Amino acid sequence: MIALLRYQAAILLRSHRWIFPLILYGLLVAVSDEGAVPLAGGLDWSAAMLVPAVALLTRSMVTAEPAAARAVVAAACGPARAQVAALATALGAGVVLGLGGACFELLASQRPPGHALATTLGGGLAVAVVCLLVGSAAGAVCNFPVLRHPGVTLLSTVTAVVIALVAGISPAAAALKHTGTGLAAGAGPHWPGLVPSAAAACLLASTWAVSALAAARRG
Amino acid sequence: MHHFVTFRMRLPTFAGINSGPLRRVRVGYASRVRLEAVGKRYGARQPWVVRDVSLDVGPGRLVRVSGRNGSGKSTLLKVAAGVCLPSAGRVTGRPRVGYVPERFPGGLPFSAREYLLHMARLHGLRGAAGGRAVDEWLERLGAADYAGAPLRSLSKGMCQKVAIAQALLPRPGLLVLDEAWTGLDQAARETLDAAITERVADGAISLFVDHDPARLAGRASQRWQLDGAGRVTVAEGDNPGSANTAPESTAPEATDPETTAHEDTDPEGTAREDTAYESTAYEDTASPRVVVIEVAGLEAGSLATVGGLPGVLSCDGPAVRVLAGYSDDVLRALLAGDGVHVASVRPETGPPDTGAPDRAAADRAADTGAADRAAQR
Numbered sequence: 001m002i003a004l005l006r007y008q009a010a011i012l013l014r015s016h017r018w019i020f021p022l023i024l025y026g027l028l029v030a031v032s033d034e035g036a037v038p039l040a041g042g043l044d045w046s047a048a049m050l051v052p053a054v055a056l057l058t059r060s061m062v063t064a065e066p067a068a069a070r071a072v073v074a075a076a077c078g079p080a081r082a083q084v085a086a087l088a089t090a091l092g093a094g095v096v097l098g099l100g101g102a103c104f105e106l107l108a109s110q111r112p113p114g115h116a117l118a119t120t121l122g123g124g125l126a127v128a129v130v131c132l133l134v135g136s137a138a139g140a141v142c143n144f145p146v147l148r149h150p151g152v153t154l155l156s157t158v159t160a161v162v163i164a165l166v167a168g169i170s171p172a173a174a175a176l177k178h179t180g181t182g183l184a185a186g187a188g189p190h191w192p193g194l195v196p197s198a199a200a201a202c203l204l205a206s207t208w209a210v211s212a213l214a215a216a217r218r219g
Numbered sequence: 220m221h222h223f224v225t226f227r228m229r230l231p232t233f234a235g236i237n238s239g240p241l242r243r244v245r246v247g248y249a250s251r252v253r254l255e256a257v258g259k260r261y262g263a264r265q266p267w268v269v270r271d272v273s274l275d276v277g278p279g280r281l282v283r284v285s286g287r288n289g290s291g292k293s294t295l296l297k298v299a300a301g302v303c304l305p306s307a308g309r310v311t312g313r314p315r316v317g318y319v320p321e322r323f324p325g326g327l328p329f330s331a332r333e334y335l336l337h338m339a340r341l342h343g344l345r346g347a348a349g350g351r352a353v354d355e356w357l358e359r360l361g362a363a364d365y366a367g368a369p370l371r372s373l374s375k376g377m378c379q380k381v382a383i384a385q386a387l388l389p390r391p392g393l394l395v396l397d398e399a400w401t402g403l404d405q406a407a408r409e410t411l412d413a414a415i416t417e418r419v420a421d422g423a424i425s426l427f428v429d430h431d432p433a434r435l436a437g438r439a440s441q442r443w444q445l446d447g448a449g450r451v452t453v454a455e456g457d458n459p460g461s462a463n464t465a466p467e468s469t470a471p472e473a474t475d476p477e478t479t480a481h482e483d484t485d486p487e488g489t490a491r492e493d494t495a496y497e498s499t500a501y502e503d504t505a506s507p508r509v510v511v512i513e514v515a516g517l518e519a520g521s522l523a524t525v526g527g528l529p530g531v532l533s534c535d536g537p538a539v540r541v542l543a544g545y546s547d548d549v550l551r552a553l554l555a556g557d558g559v560h561v562a563s564v565r566p567e568t569g570p571p572d573t574g575a576p577d578r579a580a581a582d583r584a585a586d587t588g589a590a591d592r593a594a595q596r
Contacts, residue, residue: 003340010337014328068320069327072385075300075318075395076341218261219303 043124058139
């Protein structure tokens with residue numbers, strides 16, 4: 001699996017497929033920062049913007065290999081494992097983006113004093129993790145090989161990202177809302193909440209399974 | 220009695236081979252690949268591409284897969300190689316797989332060598348071993364000058380060489396080739412033929428599709444014919460030019476001059492045989508990897524039992540073809556049977572039923588023989 005991840009990471013880096021998601025994420029994070037917002041709000045925004053960024057990274061990764069190269073890797077390692085490696089590589093790149101976003105917010109936002117900083121940062125990163133999982137799930141289930149037509153995959157990815165950020169049933173939206181209300185109340189730890197976290201993990205596992213199974217079936 | 224003496228005289232030669240470098244190659248190759256009621260269709264409402272295919276292929280088999288365009292050859296190969304799951308049934312016993320796809324367009328952001336290094340790692344070849352295997356195969360296929368060139372810039376033939384190199388470098392136990400010869404120059408085709416023969420002699424299974432019926436003519440030990448409705452019929456032997464599926468013996472018949480020589484009671488003839496064989500064995504270790512054991516008195520009921528022993532390639536009564544590494548075990552099993560006499564044991568001097576044994580031998584000599592001799596120096 002390590003060799004597979006290394007191979008996929010090399011494809012991501014060398015193919016420059018990371019550039020568009022990086023620019024998009026950078027713009028989205030930077031544009032929110034009109035004047036100095038409180039750190040908690042900034043972290044929530046940069047976490048939310050991870051959803052489209054990771055969905056696009058996932059879309060890039062699952063279409064990076066030509067079919068023949070994919071078949072060769074599938075014969076060597078199994079088609080499902082190869083697919084999971086591609087998804088995991090996109091998720092890993094999303095983690096890097098998320099850390100970058102958090103660093104930016106630390107520098108640019110109004111930091112709360114003392115121990116509140118650690119709590120705020122921890123809560124913000126936890127929300128970012130939920131958003132990463134949801135973004136990866138959206139990317140996995142809306143793209144190759146689950147859906148195949150390029151137009152359909154792009155439209156469905158955008159739709160899934162919007163739903164993930166605004167619909168009440170989305171773990172990402174729930175996590176963001178949870179911290180949002182915490183902020184508004186001005187009290188309590190700003191954690192994403194147990195239910196959205198667990199739901200995001202389940203969503204990720206099920207969508208990756210669907211994607212891996214589709215890869216194994218369709219070859 | 221004479222026959223038994225002949226056998227005793229020859230045994231040390233084989234014992235010497237079994238303790239040699241050949242012992243290494245049988246690891247991982249002993250498995251039989253089984254397709255059990257395999258069916259494949261690309262979607263629940265799509266027609267079956269292959270259907271209800273049950274096949275069992277043992278080590279050391281070279282299988283020609285034939286059928287007209289669209290009959291499901293590529294799909295069958297993909298399912299066998301594990302590129303995709305069957306829609307019905309299952310495939311078991313698959314060893315390490317090398318797969319050469321129909322077309323390999325490159326398109327990855329690597330140089331040829333970088334790509335092959337990644338593939339070596341995926342196959343479990345780490346560090347210097349992977350690098351050596353990659354360089355060796357680039358060299359053998361005549362692609363060493365393009366090792367640093369980006370895959371995107373390579374010609375079709377050069378890309379095909381990269382695809383072949385990635386399949387061969389892990390020494391796969393199952394080698395699946397889907398029209399792998401397309402776009403190759405003559406030298407690379409011959410290298411590929413030799414490499415396949417070498418893998419099969421090492422005990423690997425190889426399945427191949429090629430539209431040229433002369434491809435590996437005489438070397439295939441089995442043919443899978445797809446009928447266009449997704450069904451497969453199996454024919455022993457290799458008669459690619461005809462649709463006739465009558466089985467052909469895979470073992471040399473009694474008319475083979477080799478066999479006749481063994482039945483000669485002249486002890487000098489026997490001695491010449493041994494000498495010839497030993498020189499082959501130690502100068503070119505790639506050659507004598509298949510051993511033919513000739514037996515008398517083997518009952519029809521025991522044929523299947525003997526055929527199921529590890530390393531046995533075929534068993535048609537008077538002749539049992541067995542991988543060299545397994546010959547001792549198979550001999551022991553044969554001698555344990557009542558009324559079974561071992562008439563002779565000898566190396567197979569060429570692929571069975573081949574029309575051009577000289578060419579095959581030349582291929583092998585040019586192939587591993589040269590490498591082995593170089594290593595011995």
